[in-house]
Amino acid sequence: MISLFRPYSLAREITTETKNRVSQLNPEHKSNINFSIIGFWWALFIITNYIGSFAFKTLFKDDTIDQFITSTQAYMFSDFMDIPAAILTLVMIQQISKEEKLLFDSTQHQNTDDNIKTSFIESPEPLS
Numbered sequence: 040m041i042s043l044f045r046p047y048s049l050a051r052e053i054t055t056e057t058k059n060r061v062s063q064l065n066p067e068h069k070s071n072i073n074f075s076i077i078g079f080w081w082a083l084f085i086i087t088n089y090i091g092s093f094a095f096k097t098l099f100k101d102d103t104i105d106q107f108i109t110s111t112q113a114y115m116f117s118d119f120m121d122i123p124a125a126i127l128t129l130v131m132i133q134q135i136s137k138e139e140k141l142l143f144d145s146t147q148h149q150n151t152d153d154n155i156k157t158s159f160i161e162s163p164e165p166l167s
Contacts, residue, residue: 083124
């Protein structure tokens with residue numbers, strides 16, 4: 040049962056936390072993460088897995104040509120729906136990746152600023 044919700048909640052948590060941390064470091068940044076893509080991605084994943092599971096179960100119970108054709112069509116539909124699911128997965132990963140890169144760059148920029156401040160404070164005074 041947890042496998043029905045955990046991947047969705049993890050993807051949602053990653054995007055939310057990344058967006059929040061980027062906003063903390065760079066308040067004027069407008070995030071381009073579309074949270075509805077996560078829902079569509081997970082819905083397509085569940086639908087294609089359910090149809091694929093149905094087709095697999097009926098494949099071994101097929102007694103007639105019509106039943107075999109029905110299970111084959113279900114497999115074909117499931118495989119066809121994997122294409123938009125894969126595209127949504129790539130779009131979702133690309134959006135998260137852009138935000139993660141921005142987070143990394145902002146963190147590096149902040150660390151550089153902190154090092155400059157620290158080195159200025161710790162530098163000895165010049166001898167006269």
